[in-house]
Amino acid sequence: MADFTNIRALTFDVFGTVVDWRSGIAREAEAILGPKAHALDWGALANSWRRPILQAMAPVRSAERSYVTMDALHRETLDVALAEFGVTDLDETEKHRLAMGWRRLDPWPDSIEGMNLLKAKHAVVALSNGNIALVLSMAKRAGIPWDTILGADLVRTYKPDAAIYDSASRFLDIAPSQVMMVACHPGDLDAAKSRGLMTAYVHRPLEWGPGTERPLPEAGVYDVIVQTVTELAEVMGA
């Protein structure tokens, strides 16, 4: 077992790792579109919305496009998802309300308990592609107990840009090796590892819905591989 006594802060990915965006967006979409007599596959709609959001970050990362917040990306990509499902009857207010639905996501069942356990000995920090206001609003609604939030609006780029991981140890004033990145996405963890951070993989087989499970990483690829944040807290001796 690796030695984790040196770890001072756990920096968490938010979307997928801490919160279940797919169920939350399915619920938000149904709440707004259901009463307008749309009967869609809400989970599929959530996936069809999430994909262009991820794609929209690439030109910001490569500096082809100036930084815009994830809130803004949610609003602009909504039109793509709605078009795909043939929805044409939302007004601007409804679209805004739905785009802000990404601020109203619920955590996975283990997230808050695990984070509270970890907080006893470690700083529990959001290192998110979400902007601060997005992650903070979500936390206030859902009771997610961040010690502090490092949003993408601080460095004005998106993970897995190396600048984000480098900024975490700089803002926290600790060595990269004292930071452990916690995520369910190999791409996030691989980039963190390449910048000298420790890594914890949390398995979220249902992130994209039933039947989309990715294989677990092989043992040793990351410093920790767990099924839940509570299991991570156990491993960290919290």
Place this chain on the structure above:
Amino acid sequence: MADFTNIRALTFDVFGTVVDWRSGIAREAEAILGPKAHALDWGALANSWRRPILQAMAPVRSAERSYVTMDALHRETLDVALAEFGVTDLDETEKHRLAMGWRRLDPWPDSIEGMNLLKAKHAVVALSNGNIALVLSMAKRAGIPWDTILGADLVRTYKPDAAIYDSASRFLDIAPSQVMMVACHPGDLDAAKSRGLMTAYVHRPLEWGPGTERPLPEAGVYDVIVQTVTELAEVMGA
């Protein structure tokens, strides 16, 4: 009574408003210097250290000097304070430990209770001249329940620079009028008010020690004038 239903976030000054830096630094100084047979007026030493810290922010604010963190200012101004008290026998390790004493300050007796009450309906945010790591370390030790920390290292200047207050509403994605600055220093509140923030004055008569009490601001100068953070929570309907 003003209407505060529009307020979404309370942004707190930290040093003096939330924590009692004078008692904390007196204790830290005594812990390091006492065993070396120094018997000083520890509170006076704390004041003599705090003054050059505040002065050292001015050249950063005016851009005569590049931004350096408050942690760094603590270390460099320590030499000024020690010289004033004739202390010449601290080595680098001891000086570093003492400078980091600013991360180990305790809150005033009402701070945590008041903040926890306010958190039910509002975002409780640090808007500090401290860098994130300094404010976060202090919070972890003392149990200060920030929803998030906006440190001076984000904008790389010092209050009362207007850029800091403007950044608060930008990072929180709310109007300046939805932010209430909470501080015990008129200069901080005056600057916040001039940028459109609401203002709450908390009276901290002992900030600089016994016999240094400043007069209460006249009624109406700030939106709220209270004696404690718990009283602020009452006024805000928390």
